[in-house]
Amino acid sequence: MKVRVNQDGCIGCGACTGYSDKVFTINDDGISEVKVDIVPKEEEQNVRDAIDACPTSTIEEVSE
């Protein structure tokens, strides 16, 4: 599984990092970034929850 954050849509709420701080981080501009190339298997459900929880629908799964 791979994900990306559309940085134009991110409002830096931190919900995604709350679900998985192994996959998401808030950068110096206050915007979420994906910090892994491939989501670790054990984080996949957390990432799906983050996708559902993102208030601006800014996180999307990308096909590998």
Ligand code: SF4
């Ligand atoms: S949940 Fe969405 S809006 Fe909030 S920081 Fe993460 S990507 Fe940005």
